[in-house]
Amino acid sequence: MVIAAQLPPPREEFRPAVADASVRGRVLLWAAPFALALGAGGFGLTGPLLGRDELVTWDMAGRDTGRILATLRHVDAVHGTYYLLMHGWVQLFGDSVLSLRLPSLFGVAGAAAVVALIGNRLFGYRAGILAGFLFALVPAVSRYGQEARSYALVMPAVAVATLLLLRALDRPRGPWRWAAYALVLALTGLLHLIALSVVIAHLCLLAAHARRDRSLWWRAGLALAAVAATVAPLVLLGRSQAGRQLYWVPAPDGWALLSLAGEVFASAVGGGALIALALVARSERRAPLLLCGTWALLPPVVVWAASHGEVSYFRSVYVLFTLPAWALLAGAGLASASRSWKTAAALVATLAVLTLPDQRQMRQPFEHNAPVPLDYAAAAEVIERLHQPGDAVVYDRYDSWQLDGGVRYYLPRELKLRDVFLTRTPAEIDDLYAVQCSVPELCLRGERRIWLVTQGAEFPFNAIDPEQAGALQTGYRVSTSTPVTGMTVSLLERVGAAGGARQS
Structure with missing residues (x-):
């Protein structure tokens, strides 16, 4: 009993740094990035014509549920969850261009808010809100926030799953926290299987914490086993359809991997700026840098390696879910490099101006069918x-x-x-x-x-x-x-x- 009394309470490494701040500050943390992403993505939302993939969404969402499920047995099973969600949405709000794209817009806005919340937990309040702003200003975020496809929903799903993992690590003996993590991670896989490669980053974080608490392995193992059981049928069905759907995707060479960043960010300037800021990210603890670094870097490498078999999965749009990690690191880097809010705000505004040409390009009438414009x-x-x-x-x-x-x-x-x-x-x-x-x-x-x-x-x-x-x-x-x-x-x-x- 004496020994037990001397043990310190569980260490909550990822408590929000703004826990004791004003209500206004806590709301502003997520609401400001949400509003910025909503405004940036909403500007010119209906300008570009629907692209080929968006027309598939329109076609599938317009079928009844039975027809959708029957189609998924033959083709495009990996997007089935998204089609079912869009079917319900279209039944309620119609199939206008605005209606088809609004879920994606809300998705990227939600992702910006969650990025800020994660950043606050990992690096502090200022880094968190800056990370949310930087994420909202990435041209690729606006681009896919204006497309009626699942990729804009995958980003917040991955971010929420990561946030829930951090909450589970705060109190690892809370079963409901692990259940919530497993539920959202399973939804992430059902939206897009490749996004589950973020689990690599989660395992790296778990390994760092399991040195102090080995029970994390079986707790996390149960959660991940539930996720695996949920997505296993989709994995098998998607694998059987992959050759038919991805026959046109070439196997990537080394240069394709090196040049991926420009495609993921949809901006050489924006991507370069975020990567440069990420390189100067600092933290008193190793775990935040480990999580964000592995989240940003390892999934593209894994997808690249897996694309040298019978089927290539190497498309930039499939790893958009790494953008929140880059924004988190960049927010931490900007917070450590700038000593005042005014300096940080000026740098964010400068980045916004420098990426304006890329933002304008994202809103061209035929951008969603690039490089073959079709009116x-x-x-x-x-x-x-x-x-x-x-x-x-x-x-x-x-x-x-x-x-x-x-x-x-x-x-x-x-x-x-x-x-x-x-x-x-x-x-x-x-x-x-x-x-x-x-x-x-x-x-x-x-x-x-x-x-x-x-x-x-x-x-x-x-x-x-x-x-x-x-x-x-x-x-x-x-x-x-x-x-x-x-x-x-x-x-x-x-x-x-x-x-x-x-x-x-």
Whole structure:
């Protein structure tokens, strides 16, 4: 009993440094970065046209739950959780560009707030709020906060899981804290499996603490086992689909790994500044630097190494969840390098100005389809303006993807065009790709006018499937062709139809 009485109480290394600060200070810690990220990402939110991947989100979210689940058995299972969430969202708020992108915007704003909270725990109040500001100003954060995909939600999920781990380490004997950590980490994996590579950083932190308390291993082990059991079916299903979905991703060389930072930050200036600040980060304890350093560096290396097998997973967007770690280190570096709030604020403002060109680039109309710009809205406007009752349409599906989805999204919903060569839609076959006529001649019904939408600027019959082109050319001639960015909208008129047809 005497010995027990002399033992010190559990050491809570990650208590918030602002625990005794005013209510205003505690709220400002997370609210200010949240507001900055919301404002930065919200500016120009609906400016860029929907990209191909966003059109997939729109398509999948518009299916009923049963169809979504059936599709996931065939393709894109790794994004299934996001599609189900977006299905519920669209049912409530509609499928406008604003509605589709708002969850991502709220995701990055939430991530900025959590980054500030983690920074406060690890490095102190000033470093925490600066980390939240720096994260909010990263051009890639705005870019993916304006895209209807899961990547903007993965960042706050990883950050919240990390925050919950720190809370569990405050009181490792609290089972509910470990349960909360396991729950959020499992959700992270269900949103994007590759994000679970952050567990490497978590294990490094646990190893540092387990020297004093070996019970951490079995407590954390139970939590991670629950996570593994939850995501195991998705791992197996995603692995079986990986070849079909990622066949186009090349195996990375050494230079790809070295140049990854520029792509992850979407800004050479912004990325360079944050990395430079991260290098001067200081802490009285080793654990914060260990956690953030391994979180920032190890997941990309692991993904790079895993991408030299049958399938490559090496895409910058897959490791965006490392941005909070870079912001945390940069916030700590800025707090230690600047002795006053005014100096720190001036440096943050300077960084914001220097990254303005990159922020502007993120909001260009065709940025979400870069490097191949496609003006779906302009193509839809041409058809809407010149449409006549009874018109049909043929979409280029020969060497392009989501051309039909993009134009259909921007056409008025009440404007219905028969898709001449379409036999079964993706939704009808629980897939992402349509089934077209095997014998195109049999699918023509003598329409007087057919719109032909193709990618590129070449002669429209040269841009589509040769058999479809042959079937059309036997009875139709090009009446007009209207080029729009990245696309050509042609009107075909039946030979001998009233009014005749003229070659354009």
